Every structure is written in C-alpha cells, then in structure tokens.
Amino acid sequence: MRRLFFYLLFSLAGLHVFAQTVITGKVTEENGVAMAGANAYLKGTYDGTSSNEKGVFKFKSTKTGSFDLVVGLVGYEQFTRKVELKGDTIRINVQLKEAFNQLNAVTITAGTFEAGDKKRAVTITPLDMMTTAGAAGDMYGALQTLPGTTTNGESGRLFVKGGDSEESQTYIDGSLVSVPYNSTAPNLATRGRFNPFMFKGMVFSTGGYSAEYGQALSSVLLLNTNDMPAEDQLDLSVLSVGAEVAGSKLWKNGAVTGSFGYNNLQPYMSIAPQNYHWVQAPESANAAISLRQKTGKTGMFKLYSSISRSSFNLNQEDLNQGGKPIDYELSNNNYFLNASWNGKLGENWSMNSAASFTNNKDNIGFDQTTVDKKIQGIFLKNVFTHPFSDKFILKFGGEFSAKSFGQNVVTSTETHDNRFINNNFSGFTEAQVYASSNFTTRIGARMEYSDYLKRFKVSPRLSTAYKISENGQFSLAYGWFYQNPLDDYLLYTNQIKPERADHYTFSYQSTINERTIKVELYYKDYRDLVKQNGDAFYLPTSYSNLGNGYAKGLDFFWRDNKTIKNGDYWISYSYLDIKRNYRNFPTEAIPTFASKHNFSVVYKHWFAGLRSLAGANFKYSSPRVYNNPNSSVFNGELMKPYRSLDLSWSFLYRQNIIIYGAVTNITGFKNEFGRQYADTIDANGQYPSSSIKPGSNRFFVVACFITLTKKGKANQLDKIE
Numbered sequence: 001m002r003r004l005f006f007y008l009l010f011s012l013a014g015l016h017v018f019a020q021t022v023i024t025g026k027v028t029e030e031n032g033v034a035m036a037g038a039n040a041y042l043k044g045t046y047d048g049t050s051s052n053e054k055g056v057f058k059f060k061s062t063k064t065g066s067f068d069l070v071v072g073l074v075g076y077e078q079f080t081r082k083v084e085l086k087g088d089t090i091r092i093n094v095q096l097k098e099a100f101n102q103l104n105a106v107t108i109t110a111g112t113f114e115a116g117d118k119k120r121a122v123t124i125t126p127l128d129m130m131t132t133a134g135a136a137g138d139m140y141g142a143l144q145t146l147p148g149t150t151t152n153g154e155s156g157r158l159f160v161k162g163g164d165s166e167e168s169q170t171y172i173d174g175s176l177v178s179v180p181y182n183s184t185a186p187n188l189a190t191r192g193r194f195n196p197f198m199f200k201g202m203v204f205s206t207g208g209y210s211a212e213y214g215q216a217l218s219s220v221l222l223l224n225t226n227d228m229p230a231e232d233q234l235d236l237s238v239l240s241v242g243a244e245v246a247g248s249k250l251w252k253n254g255a256v257t258g259s260f261g262y263n264n265l266q267p268y269m270s271i272a273p274q275n276y277h278w279v280q281a282p283e284s285a286n287a288a289i290s291l292r293q294k295t296g297k298t299g300m301f302k303l304y305s306s307i308s309r310s311s312f313n314l315n316q317e318d319l320n321q322g323g324k325p326i327d328y329e330l331s332n333n334n335y336f337l338n339a340s341w342n343g344k345l346g347e348n349w350s351m352n353s354a355a356s357f358t359n360n361k362d363n364i365g366f367d368q369t370t371v372d373k374k375i376q377g378i379f380l381k382n383v384f385t386h387p388f389s390d391k392f393i394l395k396f397g398g399e400f401s402a403k404s405f406g407q408n409v410v411t412s413t414e415t416h417d418n419r420f421i422n423n424n425f426s427g428f429t430e431a432q433v434y435a436s437s438n439f440t441t442r443i444g445a446r447m448e449y450s451d452y453l454k455r456f457k458v459s460p461r462l463s464t465a466y467k468i469s470e471n472g473q474f475s476l477a478y479g480w481f482y483q484n485p486l487d488d489y490l491l492y493t494n495q496i497k498p499e500r501a502d503h504y505t506f507s508y509q510s511t512i513n514e515r516t517i518k519v520e521l522y523y524k525d526y527r528d529l530v531k532q533n534g535d536a537f538y539l540p541t542s543y544s545n546l547g548n549g550y551a552k553g554l555d556f557f558w559r560d561n562k563t564i565k566n567g568d569y570w571i572s573y574s575y576l577d578i579k580r581n582y583r584n585f586p587t588e589a590i591p592t593f594a595s596k597h598n599f600s601v602v603y604k605h606w607f608a609g610l611r612s613l614a615g616a617n618f619k620y621s622s623p624r625v626y627n628n629p630n631s632s633v634f635n636g637e638l639m640k641p642y643r644s645l646d647l648s649w650s651f652l653y654r655q656n657i658i659i660y661g662a663v664t665n666i667t668g669f670k671n672e673f674g675r676q677y678a679d680t681i682d683a684n685g686q687y688p689s690s691s692i693k694p695g696s697n698r699f700f701v702v703a704c705f706i707t708l709t710k711k712g713k714a715n716q717l718d719k720i721e
Helices: 001-017 126-131 140-144 267-272
Strands: 021-029 038-043 048-050 056-061 065-071 078-084 088-098 112-115 168-172 175-177 199-205 219-225 233-239 244-250 254-264 277-296 299-316 322-346 349-367 371-390 394-409 415-436 437-449 455-468 472-483 501-512 515-532 544-562 568-579 597-607 612-623 642-654 659-665 675-677 689-691 699-708
Touching: 021 038, 021 065, 038 056, 048 056, 065 088, 065 219, 078 088, 140 199, 140 219, 175 322, 175 349, 233 254, 267 277, 277 322, 515 568
Parallel strands: 021 088, 168 219
Antiparallel strands: 021 056, 038 048, 038 065, 065 078, 112 199, 168 175, 199 219, 233 244, 233 699, 244 254, 254 277, 277 299, 299 322, 322 349, 349 371, 371 394, 394 415, 415 437, 437 455, 455 472, 472 501, 501 515, 515 544, 544 568, 568 597, 597 612, 612 642, 642 659, 659 699, 675 689
C-alpha cells in the first residue's frame, strides 16, 4: 500500500511538471530594432522575465487557462494579448510603439518663431528683445533681425514676407491691439507702444497661423504678459531721453504693478546731429497699471490699462511751394485696456476669455490744414479647449470686434468729415490630431462676417509636422487669410470686399546641442486686392478688388550659443521675389517696401570678469525700388542699400543695478530711403524732389536700471528670463 501511495504521488508530480507552458518571443520596435529590458509577464501572476540584448524573452508557467500576456517598457505603449496556457509552447513576436507624450511630441513650426515656452523649440528668447543691439528696447526692432522681415528705416514697422506693415497684427494675451505703434510724421520711423518688460514670451508667426487669428494677410505677433511677480519690487529707470518708475505689490493670490514714464528728446537732440529741424522735439508721458489675480486652483485673471500722450513739431520743406519750410505738428492721445482670464471648466475643459478697448486720437496740423483722426476699437473673444484624448484636442471659439474710424480734414477752402463703423463677427474651430509623437496635423476653419462690407468669408487652415529624427523635423502649412481693406479706403466706400492671401509654407528645423537651424520656403498668392482707378479718391466708384500679386522666397536662420564660450550669435538671411498690381499702381511692379535680400548677424558675449554683456548687430538690405514721376518706368529707381552696425553694452554694476549703453549705425552709413516728389511740375517740366533720410544718422542711448527689493538680488532682466 505504501509503494502504491508513493507511486501515485510521483505520478501526479510528473503530470504537474509536464503541464508547464513555455512562453517565448522577441520584442522589437516598429522599425524592427531589437529591444532589451522589456518586461514580459502574465497579468495577475509572478510568472515573467525580461528580454535580453537580442530582444528575446522566455519563461515557463505552471498555470493553466486563459491569461493576459503583457509586454512593457518605459516610454512605449504597453502590449497585451490573450494566451491559452495548455502545457505547450507559445511563440509570439511583439512590436512596441513609442508611447505618446505631448511634451515630447513634434510641434508645428512652419512660419513660426517662438520664445518663452521651454517645452517647444525656442529660436529666440524674451531676453533677446531687450539686449539685441539696435533694437533699443523696441520689440518690433528686435524682430527685424529675424528672417522673413524687411527693414524699412523710414517706417520702423514690421514688413513680413512681402507683406505691407498693415498686413501684420499684434495680440496681447489673446486680444487684438488696434494701434500697436506710436504716431509719427511721414517718412520718420516709429516704435512700438509697449515695454518689452511687460512680456514673458511671444510667438511670431510669419505665415500659416492658427484659425484662431484673422484679419491679417501676412503675420501675427502674439505677446503674453508676465504672471505673478516673485516679490514686492520697485524699478527705477533713468535714460538719456527720459525716466520711468514702476512698483509691484503682492498679496496672497494677486499682485498689482503701476508705472509712470516721461520722455523728452530735446536735451538729446541739442547735442546729437539731426537731419531735420525740430521746432519741438518729441515729448511723451505714459502711465500704466497691471493687475494679476489667481481665481480658484487653476484660473488667472489679468488686467492691463495704459494711457499716454505725445507731441512734437517738425519743420519740413514743402516741395509743392518751392521748398518753403512748413511746420508739421502732431499730438497723440492713446488709451488702451486689456483683460483676460484663463482657467479650467471641470476636468477636461479649459477656457480663455479676452477683451480689449482702444481709444486713439491724432491731431495734426500743417500749412493751414488740420487733420483729426480718431480710432476706437472693441475686441471680445472666448476660446474653449477640450482634449478628447491625448492625441485629439479640439479648440473652438468666437470673437466680436467693433471699429470706429473717423477723419476730419479742414483746409483753407474746404472741409471733409468722414467716418465709418464696422462690426466683425468671427468663429473658428480647430483640431490638433497626433498620429504619433512624430507626426501631427492641425486642421481648422475660420468664418468671418463684416456688417459694414456685408461680406461673409470662410478660411480653411491646415498645418502638419513630421519628426524625422530626435532633433529634426519638417513642417507644412496652408491656408486662406482675409483682411478688411485699409481704413483710408473704407472711409469712402463699402462696395469692396476683404482682400485675400493664400499661404503655402514648407520648413525644416533642427536643434542639436544648443545649435538651431531653420530653412523655410514659401509662396503667397494675393487676390482681391483693392485697386484705385485714378478718379477722385472720395468717389466710391474709384475703388475695386481687381488687384493681385504674389510673394515667394526663402528664409534661413542659424543660432549657435555653444561653439564660442560665453558667446551667442544668430545669422538670418531672406530672399524675396514679389510683384503686385494694386492701389494706384498703373501696372504690376515691385512695391517700395520690399527688398530682395535681407541679411542680419547678431552677436552677444558675456565678459564674466567685467560683469558685462556686449552686443553687436549688423543689418543689410539690398536696394529697394521707388517711383520717379520724371521717368516713364513705374517704380524703376533704386534706393541705396540699407546698412547699419549697432553696438550695445550692459554692465552689472551691482546685482540690482544695470548700466546700459547703445549706439546705432556706429560707422555712420549714409542711409537714404528714396526720394519724395512734388505733385506738380516746375518751370523746367520736372517734378522737384528731395531725398528721404532717417531722423539722424546715428542714435545713442545711455541708461541706468535700478531694482529695489527686500532681498536685493533681483534686477529688471529677471522679469523676462
């Protein structure tokens, strides 16, 4: 009996060993490369192993029945398959897909330069806005060192990829800025209204941008204001042209910042040579207040309000009166209010609300003529975002804008008083679809209706990006873009329709070891441009949408802050081929604002022993065209090429005191911007003319920035680092 018992016991044990199932296989990536270290196991058991250097795994299990075989590796999607354990051998090949992570996913970069978002491919930083030589603290000046832009020294505004300055729009925290530039005289450069210290980052899109943004044929500049300051702070800025004081006060969930600034160029102009005679040098005063308040766990409310006044009186020659000197006097009053709220609505919904109000008045007087211009703008927008999954994100929203523009012209013999009000209603929807971490597509559409023009337009937008390596990617963008005609045209007619530009953009970008290269090809097809037929400007029948044009080109950008120790530089080059037949052009021609070749080199170097940051910026633009009415060829004359070498020096005297100095065009290049002509011929049968020069051949500024805090370690650059 005892022998029988042991016989049965060993028989059962043998059957148990015989019932073991062998699970084996090979783990590879989608491209077939073997993956070592992948964990393969039966869910709910301790049976499993890891793949070897050849990607092979093999283990045994005494379990029977149906189980889930799981294979996983950090950074890849988990593989699961049902297996039946019956005491045999199971062979299975496993392909692991890379797990999706939006932080590591490819980003659409066609036509886009971004700063301040460390999750993305940053080509410039907010700090560059302040320290680029020649920019003199003007963000629009700093952007002119990027490819796709053309320097117009007599304007100072942005001209992007063959687009006029009116074809670019500026947004602050999602709200449209109706008047982003200071007022100035004809053929004298202006500056942006806003201090770069206000902003923590920006996105400069030169084409193919999101369906969220409209009324811009060429580009949009998206500025994001600072969040909560770190501590109470008082900033004092003393410059050779003025002074500013700003203070911030914090409380538990909020903060307020107030500032006041005054500028007067009279002392500066009395010692620096000028190309024009100033009866009253430019003078301005501005005040602003900024509020930040956290709402709930995720919300942030921001409010910014500013008021400014500026004036000057410039003596100019009147070519229509034989060069007789006349005074051009201008005073400007501007009020701007901007508010926004960002936050979550539940677990999977977020909302961004934005609003702005602009009230801008220009009073101009010259030669017994007065011109009063007034712009009032209201902008409201709501945007909702809902991620249906990590790979599918839907964004949609709507906006309303109302613009009132009036112009009153009084001469010695007549008066013209014209105004219009245009209400624009817009809606958009856009989906971001990630096929994988390496491939994404953004598809959307924008709908707009103008009650003044009585026109409804739909704009499709499509962008995509494909990552070809860990560091390099291709991007494509296509879209239709509409913009209402110039205010000066809408004063006299509403029988025209919005102008249109179709964008085609292809780009390659790579960032390796703190070196970035970006190459972009683009084509823009302009249609329905407003054209004048030569009749009196105040007749509605003088305007039509028969104009057209194109712009095509290549942009190149290289940045390297690795090769030279403590050094950082970037190189920009743009090639532009453009022609238009619009406005009062008698035929298709190159417009005066376009330059075929634009080149810029920016270099910055930190001298640790001197506690100083030195900067240099060289810009070159090939000759632009201008029209000589004495010639039979329209826009057939060439200006001088534009050249400027600018230098700057920032000295950290103490941790909270910065001394800054800068000079533009230090070599004294004699830049000119074509010629201006009289409206009538002289006794010799010619139209008299004079050259258009910059306000001065050089400009210099010296400044001291002082920051006072309890810790005493902060300085004004901390705001934008």
